[in-house]
């Protein structure tokens with residue numbers, strides 16, 4: 030097997046950063062360099078104050094603090110790191126295409142291709158290239174084709190090693206993964222490359238949890254896992270709407286079905302709709318691939334997961350408007366939470382963005398508080414939608430640093446993210462300072478319903 034002394038990871042984002050930090054912590058003999066074109070992001074990873082690293086994840090600061098400068102490095106010198114490493118992870122973003130054919134559906138692979146071309150240009154000795162980004166099935170083929178045309182005799186092996194970490198629990202997920210998946214070619218060189226990567230994970234992951242497959246199974250397993258997970262959320266959210274009509278309670282239904290060991294209790298939490306950078310993007314990508322093979326029924330089946338999620342987000346906003354006597358014009362609606370889930374500062378595809386946008390269309394004034402998201406990010410998320418000009422977004426949406434100020438004189442509060450601290454607030458104090466009747470729309474079924482009703486709130490949750 031190839032002796033690995035240096036690893037390079039291209040892309041210092043939500044996946045590249047935490048993943049490499051854990052590899053560096055667990056493999057002190059290997060030098061791990063994470064590179065990115067974004068100099069600001071790299072500077073933040075290198076910030077002396079560990080609280081300033083660009084990603085908020087419980088436990089990440091400690092690990093970066095331990096390994097950084099020892100065998101973990103963050104750098105903008107992409108070429109140098111590629112040149113020196115035996116093993117190169119590609120962990121760049123693969124967003125949904127916003128132009129051309131497949132617009133709004135297919136994965137945009139331009140960043141991946143740039144990486145492949147750069148590796149091809151720089152490599153002077155044999156390398157293993159690992160797809161860590163989530164990619165459409167058969168992307169490895171394209172990468173291989175680019176790498177095999179260097180003309181300088183360098184041999185490449187391409188592995189697929191999708192990442193299954195969830196944000197907010199990234200460190201725990203990386204330290205104790207349910208499984209690690211490695212796909213490679215079936216030929217001898219392919220098997221050797223697989224073994225090289227297995228040996229790295231085996232520093233801390235039990236061997237029986239490291240699964241090896243062919244490249245295509247590995248690539249498709251990642252899309253499938255996210256599609257199944259998202260489908261559970263859309264399924265319980267679909268039932269939540271029926272619960273609201275029938276007097277059933279979705280929490281009770283989820284509990285009752287989750288005790289069936291074939292169904293299992295996890296990922297059955299009704300919500301304001303799923304967000305995050307992965308679920309929607311990966312399902313759209315799956316749908317696009319199915320359509321490109323003419324598999325219309327399969328494509329439609331999975332697309333319904335997205336349609337249901339869009340409906341769940343929209344109906345939450347509509348319900349606020351209709352409950353507030355059919356008008357929210359110039360009313361103050363306080364949003365507690367902007368991140369797509371708790372324990373992360375990531376806001377990509379967060380339901381809060383779309384619901385705020387709908388409510389501003391209804392001329393509401395939105396007040397936002399999130400413990401880890403700053404005003405610049407909130408405005409960037411709204412501006413990105415291009416629904417209205419940037420001045421209007423700043424006029425209608427205000428971001429606060431104190432939750433009590435956020436709720437002061439509000440007509441209604443909407444819980445968008447399930448941050449633990451929200452449940453611990455002084456809800457009597459919040460009530461006393463609100464307009465009456467005081468409404469709470471709990472998009473996460475987080476708060477104590479009986480307590481809030483006793484204080485005097487008109488409280489509505491999802492699915493009851």
Ligand code: NAD
Nearest residue numbers: 040041042043044065066067120121122123140162163192
């Ligand atoms: P991200 O946007 O946080 O990070 C990607 C980084 O790559 C950016 O900092 C960008 O500047 C950098 N980059 C892009 N092109 C580059 C190039 N040519 N050279 C150097 N740097 C370059 O994205 P992410 O959330 O870390 O996701 C990365 C991949 O991992 C995606 O394919 C995603 O689908 C997948 N994934 C994400 C998660 C998650 O929870 N976020 C989980 C599993 C898999």
Ligand code: UDX
Nearest residue numbers: 192193194195196296297298300303304305307369370
């Ligand atoms: C997901 C996958 O879980 C992870 O394995 C993959 O690597 C990346 O995509 P992530 O998007 O970070 O991870 O978070 P996840 O915990 O899956 O939550 C996604 C969204 O679904 C969040 O908005 C969350 O609030 C929502 N959700 C999740 C629910 O509404 N109900 C649930 O029961 C679970």
